[in-house]
Amino acid sequence: MSTLGIAHINIRAPRALLEQLHAFYREVVGLQDGPRPPFTRFGYWLYAGGHDVLHLIEASPEEQRLVNVITTVDHIAFKCTDLPETTRGLQQRGIPYRVTAIPLSQQQQIVLKDPAGNTVELNFADAS
Structure with a gap:
C-alpha cells in the first residue's frame, strides 16, 4: 500500500456544538458546504479546493464527547491565502489568535481555537 495523503478530518459533536463548528469552519476558515452521501446520522461535509476535507457528524445522545481537552492530536492545519483579510475577519469577530513567522521561510501561521x-492552524505561504 502507498498512502497518498489525508482524505479528511472527522469531528463528532452534539447538535448545538455541531452547528457552531459548521459556522466557524465556513465563516472563519473559509470552507464550503458540499455534497454528502445520505447517511442516517445528521452532518455536513465541508470542502476546500473541490475536495471534502472536514466531516462534521452529529454525536448520538448517549455519546460523551469531550471538548476543550488536551489529547494526542495537537491541531488541524489548512493552507490559506490573504493573511491581512483573515486577520481583519478574526478581529471583527473577536476571535483570539496569534500569528507566528516560520523560521527560514516566508510562511506565516495563524493559530486559534474552534468552538x-x-x-486550528491557518498557514499562509507568504506574509501578503
Missing part, C-alpha cells in the same frame, strides 16, 4: 477547543 470545541480544537487548535
Whole structure:
C-alpha cells in the first residue's frame, strides 16, 4: 500500500456544538458546504479546493464527547491565502489568535481555537 495523503478530518459533536463548528469552519476558515452521501446520522461535509476535507457528524445522545481537552492530536492545519483579510475577519469577530513567522521561510501561521477547543492552524505561504 502507498498512502497518498489525508482524505479528511472527522469531528463528532452534539447538535448545538455541531452547528457552531459548521459556522466557524465556513465563516472563519473559509470552507464550503458540499455534497454528502445520505447517511442516517445528521452532518455536513465541508470542502476546500473541490475536495471534502472536514466531516462534521452529529454525536448520538448517549455519546460523551469531550471538548476543550488536551489529547494526542495537537491541531488541524489548512493552507490559506490573504493573511491581512483573515486577520481583519478574526478581529471583527473577536476571535483570539496569534500569528507566528516560520523560521527560514516566508510562511506565516495563524493559530486559534474552534468552538470545541480544537487548535486550528491557518498557514499562509507568504506574509501578503
